[in-house]
Amino acid sequence: MPAKPKVPGLIKGLGVTMGTMFRTAKNGANTVQYPHVKETPPVRARGVIALREDNCTACMLCARSCPDWCIYIEAHKQLAPPRRAGGKPRQVNHLDRFDIDYALCMYCGICVEVCPFDALFWSPEYEYSEPHIADLLHDKSKLGEWMETVPEAPELEAGAQKK
Amino acid sequence: MIQLAVEIPYWGQSLLRVLGGLVAVLLPAGTIVYVFLFKMMSFMQSRLGPMEAGPYGSMQLLAEVSKWLQKEDIIPENADAKIFKIAPIIVLASTFLLVVVVPFGPDAWFTDFQAGVFYALAIGSVSVIGILIAGWSSANKYSYLGGLRAAGQLIAYELPMVLAVVGVVIQAGSMNLQQIVVAQNTQEIFGLDWIGLPFVLTQFVGFLIFMIAVQAELTQAPFDMPIAESELVSGYMTEYSGFRFLIFFIGEFATAGVFAFIASILFLGGWGVPFSWFGWESLDQVENWMNVVGPLIMLSKMMLLVGIIMWVRFSYPRFREDQLQRFAWKVLIPVSLANIAITAILKVAV
Amino acid sequence: MTMLNERQQLSYIAAQAADARLNVELETEGMTLNIGPQHPATHGTLRIIARLDGEQVVWAEPVAGYMHRGYEKLTEVRSFPQVTTLINRIDWLGSFANEVPFILAAEQLMEIEAPPRAQYIRTILFELSRIANVSLFLGDLGVQMGAITPVFMAFRDREYVLNLIEGATGGRFHPNFDRIGGLKDDLPKGWIAETKQVMKKLRQFCDEIEDLLFGNEIFQSRTRGVGIIPADVAKSYGLSGANLRASGVDWDLRRDQSLPMAWDQADFKVWTHPDGDSWARCWIRLQETREATKIVDQLIDNIPAGPVMAKVPRIIKVPEGEAWVSTENPLGEMGYYVVSKGDLGPFRVKIRSASFNNISITPWVLKGVYVPDIITILASLYFILGDIDR
Numbered sequence: 001m002p003a004k005p006k007v008p009g010l011i012k013g014l015g016v017t018m019g020t021m022f023r024t025a026k027n028g029a030n031t032v033q034y035p036h037v038k039e040t041p042p043v044r045a046r047g048v049i050a051l052r053e054d055n056c057t058a059c060m061l062c063a064r065s066c067p068d069w070c071i072y073i074e075a076h077k078q079l080a081p082p083r084r085a086g087g088k089p090r091q092v093n094h095l096d097r098f099d100i101d102y103a104l105c106m107y108c109g110i111c112v113e114v115c116p117f118d119a120l121f122w123s124p125e126y127e128y129s130e131p132h133i134a135d136l137l138h139d140k141s142k143l144g145e146w147m148e149t150v151p152e153a154p155e156l157e158a159g160a161q162k163k
Numbered sequence: 164m165i166q167l168a169v170e171i172p173y174w175g176q177s178l179l180r181v182l183g184g185l186v187a188v189l190l191p192a193g194t195i196v197y198v199f200l201f202k203m204m205s206f207m208q209s210r211l212g213p214m215e216a217g218p219y220g221s222m223q224l225l226a227e228v229s230k231w232l233q234k235e236d237i238i239p240e241n242a243d244a245k246i247f248k249i250a251p252i253i254v255l256a257s258t259f260l261l262v263v264v265v266p267f268g269p270d271a272w273f274t275d276f277q278a279g280v281f282y283a284l285a286i287g288s289v290s291v292i293g294i295l296i297a298g299w300s301s302a303n304k305y306s307y308l309g310g311l312r313a314a315g316q317l318i319a320y321e322l323p324m325v326l327a328v329v330g331v332v333i334q335a336g337s338m339n340l341q342q343i344v345v346a347q348n349t350q351e352i353f354g355l356d357w358i359g360l361p362f363v364l365t366q367f368v369g370f371l372i373f374m375i376a377v378q379a380e381l382t383q384a385p386f387d388m389p390i391a392e393s394e395l396v397s398g399y400m401t402e403y404s405g406f407r408f409l410i411f412f413i414g415e416f417a418t419a420g421v422f423a424f425i426a427s428i429l430f431l432g433g434w435g436v437p438f439s440w441f442g443w444e445s446l447d448q449v450e451n452w453m454n455v456v457g458p459l460i461m462l463s464k465m466m467l468l469v470g471i472i473m474w475v476r477f478s479y480p481r482f483r484e485d486q487l488q489r490f491a492w493k494v495l496i497p498v499s500l501a502n503i504a505i506t507a508i509l510k511v512a513v
Numbered sequence: 514m515t516m517l518n519e520r521q522q523l524s525y526i527a528a529q530a531a532d533a534r535l536n537v538e539l540e541t542e543g544m545t546l547n548i549g550p551q552h553p554a555t556h557g558t559l560r561i562i563a564r565l566d567g568e569q570v571v572w573a574e575p576v577a578g579y580m581h582r583g584y585e586k587l588t589e590v591r592s593f594p595q596v597t598t599l600i601n602r603i604d605w606l607g608s609f610a611n612e613v614p615f616i617l618a619a620e621q622l623m624e625i626e627a628p629p630r631a632q633y634i635r636t637i638l639f640e641l642s643r644i645a646n647v648s649l650f651l652g653d654l655g656v657q658m659g660a661i662t663p664v665f666m667a668f669r670d671r672e673y674v675l676n677l678i679e680g681a682t683g684g685r686f687h688p689n690f691d692r693i694g695g696l697k698d699d700l701p702k703g704w705i706a707e708t709k710q711v712m713k714k715l716r717q718f719c720d721e722i723e724d725l726l727f728g729n730e731i732f733q734s735r736t737r738g739v740g741i742i743p744a745d746v747a748k749s750y751g752l753s754g755a756n757l758r759a760s761g762v763d764w765d766l767r768r769d770q771s772l773p774m775a776w777d778q779a780d781f782k783v784w785t786h787p788d789g790d791s792w793a794r795c796w797i798r799l800q801e802t803r804e805a806t807k808i809v810d811q812l813i814d815n816i817p818a819g820p821v822m823a824k825v826p827r828i829i830k831v832p833e834g835e836a837w838v839s840t841e842n843p844l845g846e847m848g849y850y851v852v853s854k855g856d857l858g859p860f861r862v863k864i865r866s867a868s869f870n871n872i873s874i875t876p877w878v879l880k881g882v883y884v885p886d887i888i889t890i891l892a893s894l895y896f897i898l899g900d901i902d903r
Contacts, residue, residue: 009728010479016725017207017478017662030209030669042680044701067595108598108689113697122683159630159818160699208665304546308568308884384659385731393657394888396552478725480732481659483885484568 043154045124046107048138049100050146055119058093062111062120070104071111072097098140103133123149180273187262191420191465192413196224198466199473200416207477231412234405241302242402250300251403251410253293258417260286265424266341268434268457269449279340280332283425284325287380290418291317294389297411298399309398312484313389316379319491320386324376326499330369330506331362331429340425344433349444363430368502370430372495377422378472379491381415385479388487419469427464434461518741524881528571543571548887550579556653557898561875563887570887573879575872580902585862592857593619593693593829600849601687603866604900607646607843609638609678612691615862617772618838618851619693622831626773631695631821636775637708637812638678638690639840640805644715645674646843647802650895651722654795657892658735663726670718673711680704693829695822705813712806719803727799736792740878740890743789750877751870754845755801756894758785759793766841774840778815779808791893798895830857844868844900868900 024030032039041047058075074097079089112120123146130136138146171179201223205212213220238244264279266272276282291314298310332338335346343362350360363370379386390398400411427433434457435449443449482490549560558579564572584603588596600615601608613635620626627635652667675685681700682688690697726732742752747760757764765783767776784800786793831853839848845867852861871894878894879887 009724009730009733012724013478013726013729014474016721017474020209020662020666021203021206024206024209024211029206029211030672031211033211033214042676042683042701044681044683044698045679046683065592065595067591067598106598107684107687108595109683109697110594110598110689154701157700157702157704157816159816161630161818161820204661208662209669210665304544308546384661387659388885391659391885393659394885477660477662479660480655480726480729480735481885482731483735483883485883486734 041124041126043124043151044122045126046109046122047124047126048102048122048128048146048149049105049112049143050121050123050150051098051140051143052119052121052147053095053098053140053144055117056095056098057117057119058095058098059116061114061116065110065114067108067110068104068106070101072099072101095140098143100138100143102128102136102138121147121150123147124151125149184259184262184273187265187267187424188259188417188421189413191424191462191469192417193224194462194466195416195420195469195473197221199469203470203473204477207474228409231409232406236405236407237402239302239402243300243302246296246300247402248407250293250297251407251414253296254290255410255414255417257286257289257293258414258421260289261418261421262424264340265421265428266344266434267461268454270451270454272341275341276339278338280328280338280343280429283340284321284328287324287422288317288321290414294399297403301399301402303402305395306399306401309389309391309395309401312395313382313399315484316382316386316389316487316491319488320376320379320495323372323491323495323499324380326496326503327366327369327372327376328429329503330366330499333503333506333510334362334365340428340433344428344435345438345445347432348435348438361430361432366430366502366506368498369506370426372499372502373426373429374468374471375495377426378475379487381419381422381472383419383472383476385475385481386487387476387481388484391481419472420465423465423468423472424461426468427461431464431468433464434458436460518743521881524569525571528566528569528881546884550576556896557901559872559896559898559901561879561887561891563879563884565884568884570879570882570884573876573887575875577869577872577901580898582899582903584903585864588859588862590858593831593859596859596862597691598687598689600864601684601689602899603864603903604646604842604844604847604868604897605686606649606897607642608686609642609682609688609690610646610840610842611847612689613639613774614838614840614842614847615849615851616691616693617774617840618836618849619831619853619859620773621836621838622834622851622853623693623825623829624832625694625823625825627695628820628823629775629817630699630819631823632773633775633778633812633816634681634696634700634821635691636779637809637816638681638688639774640808640812641674641678641708642688643805643843644802644809645671645678646897647798647805648674648715648718650798651719651726651795651802654892655726657888658732660726660729660732663722666718666721666725670715673714677704677708677711680707692822692825693831694825695820699821705816708809708813712810715806716803719799719806723799727796733792735885735889736790736795736893737788738790738792739886740791740882740893741789742874742878746874746877747789750874752845752874753867753870754841754843755797756794756845756871758783759797760789761785761787766839766846772838772840775812776808779811781808781811791889794893794895828857830855831859839865842867844895844897845871847900864903866900866903868896868898869903872896872901 058073060073063071063073075093075095077091078094080092082089112122125146201212213223216222216226238247261283263273264276264283294313295310298306335343337343347360347362382389400408403411543564543566546563546565548563550558560576562574563570584599587599597612600611603611648667648671652664655663678688679685681704682690742760744760744762747757763783763785768783781804784797786797833853833855835852837848837850839846847867848865850863851859854860878890
């Protein structure tokens with residue numbers, strides 16, 4: 001049990017609120033005035049998923065591992081010019097459609113994690129709310145635009161071991 | 164009384180008084196809401212409060228008022244519509260009736276009432292009727308409980324309030340609020356003639372009881388059991404929306420302002436400065452410029468008292484209904500009775 | 514009715530008698546008050562049906578299920594890595610703590626163990642989510658009783674913890690950071706130093722709350738002697754966590770069971786309180802927040818070097834078997850009974866969430882109390898709707 005306080009709790013409580021008031025007046029508030037001032041989210045923050053289209057092979061791993069099936073991929077096979085002169089033309093998957101429906105997405109990050117070709121990245125960007133829910137379906141060009149906002153992966157804490 | 168330079172016809176005086184009453188009620192209410200509810204509370208909670216409407220959010224209240232005015236005036240199907248509609252008006256009317264007896268300066272009063280204290284305390288409890296019928300007519304169990312609680316609480320705290328004032332009345336020897344102000348500014352204490360005799364020094368117990376009772380009358384925390392938003396969902400105000408809620412809202416803060424005016428008259432010397440500063444000896448000698456300075460002095464005293472009321476409101480959790488009643492009947496009323504007895508004995512003895 | 518205490522028994526009899534007398538003489542009857550599902554005191558959609566006699570509760574019953582999301586069933590159609598994204602959302606205030614027991618159960622079935630570094634970081638994040646959860650409780654307590662300032666202080670200081678969790682895991686509320694065999698990633702640089710600072714701030718916050726709320730005589734008169742739950746009743750209703758410890762039962766799974774977590778490396782006190790009233794429950798939680806900051810401080814300096822992920826196959830198939838793991842979550846004991854048939858996903862998962870059991874005592878404890886006390890008792894029992902309805 002705590003010792004009986006010498007100052008009555010009623011007075012102490014008034015002191016706390018008054019103290020906070022002066023601290024706010026002196027040091028400024030703990031809040032930020034959002035549209036004018038913005039907080040920078042941490043580097044790892046899961047804001048929006050960016051797509052590097054060149055890396056995607058339409059392997060469908062992300063679409064299959066998504067817990068709420070919000071990734072839509074369509075692709076067709078086409079022949080690409082051979083790597084070496086005189087070689088046979090290669091058969092590649094060309095991405096027709098890569099949509100993520102952010103109205104469904106739970107921001108779990110499994111798709112980014114399973115992608116074997118480093119085509120998906122997290123960006124901490126968060127300001128993409130829309131008046132119409134259908135506009136939350138980002139197609140591959142929009143997802144590609146997010147690539148500019150993807151930060152470098154942070155350095156790790158001491159004692160960490162690279163995988 | 165010093166006569167005004169210009170002779171104003173009776174209807175003109177009435178008009179001036181009505182306008183003055185509106186200003187005296189609504190201006191303090193707006194100031195209280197902005198300074199305390201918007202800004203002081205926010206700063207106490209490490210935030211800035213409204214910042215967008217006007218410089219530092221000073222126009223926020225106007226924005227809120229226009230929002231409320233646009234809203235639909237919803238009346239529940241089972242409600243007793245007529246009574247439901249007039250309830251908020253009764254509450255606000257009691258505030259306007261209350262401000263009538265408050266003197267703001269040597270001549271700046273609405274009506275010079277001989278039994279002003281008596282009138283103020285009586286009319287202050289008219290709002291109970293408004294609250295009770297608001298709770299009853301809403302056809303909502305929460306409102307009903309809230310209305311009953313409010314009635315019980317306001318009646319319980321009316322008594323200590325009256326008893327706390329009796330000490331002041333005994334000391335001033337008058338029930339006229341103007342005379343009480345004069346009494347505080349012409350007498351002296353400890354031989355210090357520059358301080359006058361604000362009754363808060365001699366009637367400190369009475370002042371405390373009066374402020375606690377005011378806190379309860381205004382249903383501010385820790386006595387906000389009737390509106391208890393976390394259990395009764397704002398009690399008697401639950402079903403109100405639009406401008407009827409706005410009237411309740413204005414009523415709440417306007418009443419806070421008016422009660423603080425009354426408290427500053429009873430205990431802090433009202434509009435006056437100690438008359439010895441300027442060599443005045445009675446009310447008749449007070450110069451005309453006090454009619455301008457007086458209201459400003461009143462306003463600053465009112466802000467101080469409302470500041471304390473709001474500070475407590477933002478810091479304390481609320482009582483339970485039975486604790487609240489017990490506090491009124493078992494603590495406040497005996498203490499205030501003792502206060503009256505002691506004051507009376509000293510008055511006779513000294 | 515042996516479990517009723519004397520006051521409750523008397524008030525119950527009195528209420529019954531009053532009811533009967535009124536019914537006979539005045540032909541009036543008690544009022545049935547529906548608290549919820551939409552009501553500020555139920556922080557969510559819990560419904561409590563209370564029969565009142567005046568302002569006294571004669572009979573009360575909680576009705577849960579307005580927010581049932583069927584997580585037990587949903588896990589059956591998810592693979593093991595996907596399940597953590599769902600169970601994040603059970604107790605949404607302490608979400609990392611939800612993942613841990615499930616992952617431990619899966620690890621137990623696969624017979625692997627996370628490397629020590631992962632165990633330490635898990636424990637630290639677990640305690641951080643406890644702080645994030647309980648600090649909000651401390652603020653919410655004020656709001657339930659009409660004091661509006663504490664909740665803003667709680668939100669202010671919880672923000673630091675959430676920023677920490679976000680900095681490490683990427684998600685503020687739904688970290689989804691735990692993986693079978695370890696963690697998704699290591700900590701970013703500078704995180705440890707920041708955590709130490711935040712822990713200092715939170716201890717300050719605890720002092721502030723103690724001055725502002727717990728020391729307040731009105732708060733004490735509202736909570737002391739209200740909603741008393743004796744130890745045997747608490748046990749028989751399956752209470753856990755701070756609610757059980759407030760009844761004087763010294764039971765903490767962090768200390769009492771050995772799991773591949775780092776709690777045994779930290780020195781902390783398990784607080785108990787003999788009274789079992791609302792005050793005891795609130796006070797225990799305040800102390801627990803302080804203890805949690807101490808645990809974090811102790812562990813964070815001693816995180817061993819090494820990998821954060823054990824060797825696990827890329828496609829996780831959990832061998833056939835059954836496992837039950839429960840941990841001491843912010844709200845109480847939370848456990849997962851995982852049945853696997855050797856598939857990609859679990860065959861059946863039973864989630865034991867603390868709040869569901871904690872509110873099951875409400876019919877007992879609300880009998881004979883006043884309407885305002887319903888709110889204090891519910892607040893002090895501290896439930897999260899997601900944790901009740903799953």
